[in-house]
Amino acid sequence: xxxxxxxxxxxxxxxxxxxxxxxxxxxxxxxxxxxxxxxxxxxxxxxxxxxxxxxxxxxxxxxxxxxxxxxxxxxxxxxxxxxxxxxxxxxxxxxxxxxxxxxxxxxxxxxxxxxxxxxxxxxxxxxxxxxxxxxxxxxxxxxxxxxxxxxxxxxxxxxxxxxxxxxxxxxxxxxxxxxxxxxxxxxxxxxxxxxxxxxxxxxxxxxxxxxxxxxxxxxxxxxxxxxxxxxxxxxxxxxxxxxxxxxxxxxxxxxxxxxxxxxxxxxxxxxxxxxxxxxxxxxxxxxxxxxxxxxxxxxxxxxxxxxxxxxxxxxxxxxxxxxxxxxxxxxxxxxxxxxxxxxxxxxxxxxxxxxxxxxxxxxxxxxxxxxxxxxxxxxxxxxxxxxxxxxxxxxxxxxxxxxxxxxxxxxxxxxxxxxxxxxxxxxxxxxxxxxxxxxxxxxxxxxxxxxxxxxxxxxxxxxxxxxxxxxxxxxxxxxxxxxxxxxxxxxx
Amino acid sequence: xxxxxxxxxxxxxxxxxxxxxxxxxxxxxxxxxxxxxxxxxxxxxxxxxxxxxxxxxxxxxxxxxxxxxxxxxxxxxxxxxxxxxxxxxxxxxxxxxxxxxxxxxxxxxxxxxxxxxxxxxxxxxxxxxxxxxxxxxxxxxxxxxxxxxxxxxxxxxxxxxxxxxxxxxxxxxxxxxxxxxxxxxxxxxxxxxxxxxxxxxxxxxxxxxxxxxxxxxxxxxxxxxxxxxxxxxxxxxxxxxxxxxxxxxxxxxxxxxxxxxxxxxxxxxxxxxxxxxxxxxxxxxxxxxxxxxxxxxxxxxxxxxxxxxxxxxxxxxxxxxxxxxxxxxxxxxxxxxxxxxxxxxxxxxxxxxxxxxxxxxxxxxxxxxxxxxxxxxxxxxxxxxxxxxxxxxxxxxxxxxxxxxxxxxxxxxxxxxxxxxxxxxxxxxxxxxxxxxxxxxxxxxxxxxxxxxxxxxxxxxxxxxxxxxxxxxxxxxxxxxxxxxxxxxxxxxxxxxxxx
Numbered sequence: 005x006x007x008x009x010x011x012x013x014x015x016x017x018x019x020x021x022x023x024x025x026x027x028x029x030x031x032x033x034x035x036x037x038x039x040x041x042x043x044x045x046x047x048x049x050x051x052x053x054x055x056x057x058x059x060x061x062x063x064x065x066x067x068x069x070x071x072x073x074x075x076x077x078x079x080x081x082x083x084x085x086x087x088x089x090x091x092x093x094x095x096x097x098x099x100x101x102x103x104x105x106x107x108x109x110x111x112x113x114x115x116x117x118x119x120x121x122x123x124x125x126x127x128x129x130x131x132x133x134x135x136x137x138x139x140x141x142x143x144x145x146x147x148x149x150x151x152x153x154x155x156x157x158x159x160x161x162x163x164x165x166x167x168x169x170x171x172x173x174x175x176x177x178x179x180x181x182x183x184x185x186x187x188x189x190x191x192x193x194x195x196x197x198x199x200x201x202x203x204x205x206x207x208x209x210x211x212x213x214x215x216x217x218x219x220x221x222x223x224x225x226x227x228x229x230x231x232x233x234x235x236x237x238x239x240x241x242x243x244x245x246x247x248x249x250x251x252x253x254x255x256x257x258x259x260x261x262x263x264x265x266x267x268x269x270x271x272x273x274x275x276x277x278x279x280x281x282x283x284x285x286x287x288x289x290x291x292x293x294x295x296x297x298x299x300x301x302x303x304x305x306x307x308x309x310x311x312x313x314x315x316x317x318x319x320x321x322x323x324x325x326x327x328x329x330x331x332x333x334x335x336x337x338x339x340x341x342x343x344x345x346x347x348x349x350x351x352x353x354x355x356x357x358x359x360x361x362x363x364x365x366x367x368x369x370x371x372x373x374x375x376x377x378x379x380x381x382x383x384x385x386x387x388x389x390x391x392x393x394x395x396x397x398x399x400x401x402x403x404x405x406x407x408x409x410x411x412x413x414x415x416x417x418x419x420x421x422x423x424x425x426x427x428x429x430x431x432x433x434x435x436x437x438x439x440x441x442x443x444x445x446x447x448x449x450x451x452x453x454x455x456x457x458x459x460x461x462x463x464x465x466x467x468x469x470x471x472x473x474x475x476x477x478x479x480x481x482x483x484x485x486x487x488x489x490x491x492x493x494x495x496x
Numbered sequence: 497x498x499x500x501x502x503x504x505x506x507x508x509x510x511x512x513x514x515x516x517x518x519x520x521x522x523x524x525x526x527x528x529x530x531x532x533x534x535x536x537x538x539x540x541x542x543x544x545x546x547x548x549x550x551x552x553x554x555x556x557x558x559x560x561x562x563x564x565x566x567x568x569x570x571x572x573x574x575x576x577x578x579x580x581x582x583x584x585x586x587x588x589x590x591x592x593x594x595x596x597x598x599x600x601x602x603x604x605x606x607x608x609x610x611x612x613x614x615x616x617x618x619x620x621x622x623x624x625x626x627x628x629x630x631x632x633x634x635x636x637x638x639x640x641x642x643x644x645x646x647x648x649x650x651x652x653x654x655x656x657x658x659x660x661x662x663x664x665x666x667x668x669x670x671x672x673x674x675x676x677x678x679x680x681x682x683x684x685x686x687x688x689x690x691x692x693x694x695x696x697x698x699x700x701x702x703x704x705x706x707x708x709x710x711x712x713x714x715x716x717x718x719x720x721x722x723x724x725x726x727x728x729x730x731x732x733x734x735x736x737x738x739x740x741x742x743x744x745x746x747x748x749x750x751x752x753x754x755x756x757x758x759x760x761x762x763x764x765x766x767x768x769x770x771x772x773x774x775x776x777x778x779x780x781x782x783x784x785x786x787x788x789x790x791x792x793x794x795x796x797x798x799x800x801x802x803x804x805x806x807x808x809x810x811x812x813x814x815x816x817x818x819x820x821x822x823x824x825x826x827x828x829x830x831x832x833x834x835x836x837x838x839x840x841x842x843x844x845x846x847x848x849x850x851x852x853x854x855x856x857x858x859x860x861x862x863x864x865x866x867x868x869x870x871x872x873x874x875x876x877x878x879x880x881x882x883x884x885x886x887x888x889x890x891x892x893x894x895x896x897x898x899x900x901x902x903x904x905x906x907x908x909x910x911x912x913x914x915x916x917x918x919x920x921x922x923x924x925x926x927x928x929x930x931x932x933x934x935x936x937x938x939x940x941x942x943x944x945x946x947x948x949x950x951x952x953x954x955x956x957x958x959x960x961x962x963x964x965x966x967x968x969x970x971x972x973x974x975x976x977x978x979x980x981x982x983x984x985x986x987x988x989x990x991x992x993x994x995x996x
Contacts, residue, residue: 400636401629410625410669411564417673425673429666433659440639440655448643448651484563 012067015060015074018053018082019121025049026114033107043097046110050090050117057082057121070188071128076489080338081124081253084345087472088246089117091346091465095238095353098461099360109149113242116142120250129177129187132254136173136218140166143247147235158234165217165227173214179207189257211258218251221311222281225304229288232300233371237359240296241352244303245345252310252341256334256494259314271318275424278315282308282431290438296355296371298438299348302397305435306344309428312412312421313337319419327495333415334491335484340408342483343476347396347405350469354390357383357462365453376442378451383458387446389466394439396473399432404476411484501541501554502570502620505534505584506613513609520602527591527605531612535584541572542581547975550574550982552622552691561625565676565686570620574979575760575830578972579619579753582837586749587612589957593845594742595950599645607637608742615750619757624672624688631665634751641743642735653738660731661721668718671711678702694765705771712770715762716778722755725815726785729808736804741848744800748807748840756814756833760826760983764818768986778819783909785812787916794924799857800847802928803840806883809917810836810891813898816909820902821987826980828897831973835890835965842879842958846872849947850932859928864937868944873933875955882962884925885918889966893973 013020029042036042057079066073092113100106119139126132144166148159181187183203184195196204216224232240285305292298316333320326358379359370367375379387396405409432416425476483498504512530516523545553555571572580590608597604614637617630635658643654672688679696681687696702703711721728732752736744767775789809796802810832817829849872851857854865866873882889885896903910946952965972 395636401632406629406632413669414564414673414676417670418677422670425670426667429670430663433663433666436659436662437655440658444643444651444655447640448654481561481563484561488563 011064015064015067016072016125017056017060018086019118019125021056022049022053022114022118022121026111026118029107029111029114033111036107039104039107040097040101042107042110043093043100046114047090047093047097049114050086050093054083054086054090057086066127068131071131072122072125073127074125075493076486077253077256077491077493078121078125080342080486080490081249082121084249084342085117085120085124085246088242088249088345088349089113091349091353091469092238092242092246094465094468095241095356095462098459099236099238099356101461109146112142112146112149115139116146116242116247120246120253123250124253126257127189129180129189129192129258132189132257133170133174133177136250136254137170139247139250140170143239143243146239146242147231149239150236154234155236158231161227161234162231165231169214169217169224172210172217176207176210176214179203179210183207193260215251215255215259219248219255219311220251220304220307221277222284222304222308225281225285225307228304229297229300232303233294233297237296237352237356237371240300241349241356244300244352245349248303248307249341249345252337255314260317260494271315271322274311274318275315275421278308278311279424279427280308281305281311282428286431286434286438289435292438293373294369294371295358295373295376295442296352298373298442299351299355302435302438303348305431306340306348306397309409309412309431310337310340310344312416312424312428315421315424316415316419319421329415329419331488331491331495332411333419334494335487336408336411336415338487338490339411339480339484340405342487343396343404343406343408343473346469346472346476347393347403350389350466350473351393351397353462353465353469354386354393357386357458357466360459360462361456373442373445375452376445377449379446382451382453382455385463386458386466389470390446391443392470392473394443396477398436398439402474402477404473404480407477407480407484498537500556501537502572502616503556505537505580506570506616506620508533508537509587509609509612509616513606513613516609517602517606520600523602523605524591524595524597527609528588530609531584531587531591534612534616535588538577538581538584542577545572545577545975547978550978555622557622560623564625564688566625566688567623568626569622569689570617570626571622572620574975574977575757576619578830578834578976579757579837580616581972582753582834583612583615583619583750585961586745586837586841589841589954590742590745592950592954593745593848596948597742603640604645604742607640608746611637611641611746611750615754618754622690624676624690624693626688627690628665628669628672631668631754632662634754635661635665638735638739638743638747638751641746642739645740645743646738648738649734650738653734657731657735664718664721664728667714671714671718674707674711674714678707690762694762697766697769700769703769705769708766708769709771709774712763712766712774715758715766716774719755719758719763720781720815722758723752723811723814724755724808725781725812726788726808729785729789732808733801733804736807736844737798737801741844741851744804744844744848745841748804748844749837752807752811753833753837756811756829759814759818760830760979764826764983767821775819775821778815779906779909782812782815782817782819783913783916785809785815786913787812787920790917790920790924794920794927796924797858797860799850799859799862799928799932800844802859802924803843803847806843806921806924807836807840809921810840810883810895813895816902816906816913817898820898820905820909821984822901822904823977823980823984825898825901825905826984827973827977828894828899828901830976830980831890831969832894832898834972835894835962838958838962838965839879839882839889839891842875842955842962843883845951845955845958846876846879849951853944853947854941859931862932862938863941864933864935865941865944866933867937868941869946871946871952872955875952875959876933877929878959878962879955880925880929882959882966884922887966888963890962890969891966893966893969897973 116139122135144163220228289301320330362370362375396403399409516526552571557569560568614634621627793805814829817825
């Protein structure tokens with residue numbers, strides 16, 4: 005079936021709109037004196053894009069010469085990316101109000117979002133890589149946005165690690181292309197199954213390593229805590245909740261080839277990697293005094309939880325379970341990603357509020373846990389939102405994080421990986437310790453200062469995330485269905 | 497009767513909690529109203545309850561997450577209803593007892609109500625997903641009650657309580673998953689429905705004995721930690737000693753009962769199909785808890801810690817009664833849950849009142865308080881007598897039922913219990929009472945007065961209830977007996993199953 009221009013527009017409506025908006029904002033930036041309006045433009049654009057991508061027809065098949073496909077998987081991730089950007093823009097409205105370069109922040113953010121959306125829709129290695137780079141380069145600049153010393157260090161680290169991982173990935177892709185003569189993911193998968201050899205293995209290892217960096221799986225996680233800690237906090241929210249999830253969607257698309265091709269003697273190696281990732285993330289998080297860094301390590305642990313899906317799929321391929329088990333496993337991970345995206349964005353924005361407050365009071369180390377003392381009375385809304393996000397991250401019902409963890413536990417049990425499920429449960433209990441410690445400081449310590457006026461944009465952003473966390477936690481049905489059909493896309 | 501009684505009963509405290517949270521001045525009134533309405537509903541349910549059958553009553557069932565077979569299903573039978581009644585009664589009285597709370601009253605009363613939401617949900621849920629959610633929700637208010645209003649080591653106690661019981665819940669959850677993934681309904685769907693899954697455990701084509709034993713162990717572990725039974729009781733004294741009085745009361749009267757409830761609702765229906773060694777294990781753990789708990793209580797210097805360990809001892813009777821598998825013992829164990837819920841309230845309230853009037857709970861530093869606090873002394877004495885098992889009070893009925901019922905199947909265990917704990921139990925109660933209340937009054941306590949009327953009122957109501965159920969236990973034991981019969985039916989004699 006050939007699709008006309010009208011179809012392209014309706015399928016890629018959100019991307020087209022945002023691209024157009026970016027152009028417009030660049031132009032406006034040249035002429036406008038008061039740039040505060042740019043933030044609202046970005047907000048409106050993202051709001052409309054959210055509706056466009058929810059409404060996109062998921063049955064049309066590939067477009068752009070078979071490189072882009074709009075399906076449940078891509079739309080599921082676009083939903084996450086756009087929502088996270090939306091929340092970050094809300095916070096940015098306060099953070100960069102009246103700042104002379106604020107339009108650049110929104111432009112970079114939108115460009116990164118477009119890049120991620122392209123990755124989510126790609127079914128071709130090249131478009132996937134281009135989307136990846138668009139998102140990565142934009143976020144490198146965002147990490148250094150405040151141009152403070154620690155920003156620059158964070159951005160530099162992120163840039164170096166990021167470019168090395170991109171190079172590895174591209175190298176892997178080029179070997180795959182040389183071997184199979186195609187860049188379409190499906191064709192690469194089919195051919196590499198037929199002629200599995202040492203070269204394929206090397207190529208896949210490069211690809212896995214490249215994605216491993218983006219997903220921050222141990223041993224590729226070293227950059228994440230430093231970058232997360234050094235970046236402006238609302239950018240950290242975007243990196244942890246958006247950019248990292250892009251790594252996951254790309255990995256879902258590509259690593260499954262690896263898992264199928266490697267014939268799964270390797271899935272045990274992956275299982276061990278996952279086990280180490282979550283344990284290391286949690287153990288190191290316990291020792292952190294900076295809440296931001298603690299959340300960064302908890303992100304590493306989460307990468308491990310989410311990657312359980314790979315192990316489940318591996319186990320299914322290996323052990324002759326039916327495909328339904330694999331589908332549930334992937335859907336469970338998608339739900340965990342969804343829950344983590346909202347909870348982490350929200351949590352980092354709460355950290356931003358505290359940091360903002362601490363800086364105004366002239367304190368050093370704005371993210372230190374000491375500044376959370378008595379937050380429940382100093383900034384009641386922020387503290388309450390943070391409380392919910394932390395409970396969600398630790399998997400206490402009725403929150404989005406609970407639903408995700410619940411499903412992942414279930415899928416691990418279902419595929420016979422009882423040891424992994426038990427380890428996950430123990431890790432989850434361990435993580436409770438450092439989440440509870442923050443809650444303790446917020447509600448059980450005497451306040452360290454007077455009540456503060458909570459910045460409106462931040463509050464709005466947190467409330468949006470809070471509503472999402474509760475809504476997904478209490479009415480998960482629609483999301484589970486969506487995740488399940490997204491998982492089906494990967495397995496057909 | 498109004499429709500959706502159970503949902504209303506769960507929703508009203510939740511709404512009241514939001515109101516209480518918003519305004520500190522009216523928080524206590526919101527809490528009182530928000531807990532009185534559920535009490536009225538549960539009393540009405542108790543009146544309308546059909547006492548002759550064992551089917552679930554007041555059932556409500558709606559689809560919730562059909563994708564994974566989750567339904568919102570609630571209902572009660574003779575196992576759940578008495579505990580629901582207990583929860584609503586205790587919450588009202590705790591609100592009353594805490595009427596004078598000055599520190600952050602809005603959060604305090606909201607948490608009391610939130611606790612009621614969770615506990616009622618646990619006792620009414622008939623879907624494992626729902627059950628687990630309420631089971632976990634209960635942790636949150638208790639964590640804050642201990643952590644904000646607690647004593648000097650509150651941080652440690654609150655975190656230990658949360659993590660310890662959370663780990664147990666997670667292990668229970670993994671077992672629930674194992675049940676869930678083993679069974680498909682005739683239509684080929686998955687379900688979290690509790691009764692369906694429990695009935696399926698009897699089908700040996702679905703569950704291999706090995707798998708079922710593992711699943712059973714996970715569930716049992718979750719409940720034993722909650723009860724708590726020796727050797728998983730170490731979180732309890734810390735939580736109790738540091739918790740404020742209201743927190744201790746709710747913890748001992750309601751949260752521990754969740755473990756016992758799980759025993760009757762989930763463990764006992766599975767018992768016929770698992771290794772009989774588990775029955776021995778339950779009985780042994782029960783007896784050890786009774787005896788060891790009593791000795792631990794005897795050795796305490798802190799009045800509240802003594803009461804906390806006495807809870808371990810008394811909850812041991814629930815395990816022993818459940819493990820003995822006769823109608824009388826199981827019914828007695830269920831009644832022990834109800835009765836201990838009332839009695840322990842009086843004990844913890846006494847310890848709390850002494851703490852805030854005399855300023856200490858160390859038994860050796862107190863003396864002769866009865867001289868200045870006569871009304872309080874009567875109530876505390878009544879509570880202690882009930883706890884040590886004075887005839888005419890509910891504790892006596894419950895413990896005698898357990899012991900008499902168990903003697904038929906487990907005579908040795910009963911003998912060990914009787915000789916090992918009865919005298920010690922009487923000893924620590926009387927000794928503490930004697931030292932704290934009687935004898936010549938110490939000089940520093942000369943200007944003490946009876947506590948506030950609201951404290952006296954709530955303790956008096958409890959004592960009256962204890963006496964009422966001691967004289968007229970059949971008001972509530974009849975429905976427990978009906979519920980106990982089908983649990984015991986599969987076992988004709990224990991000798992056949994190979995229990996030692």
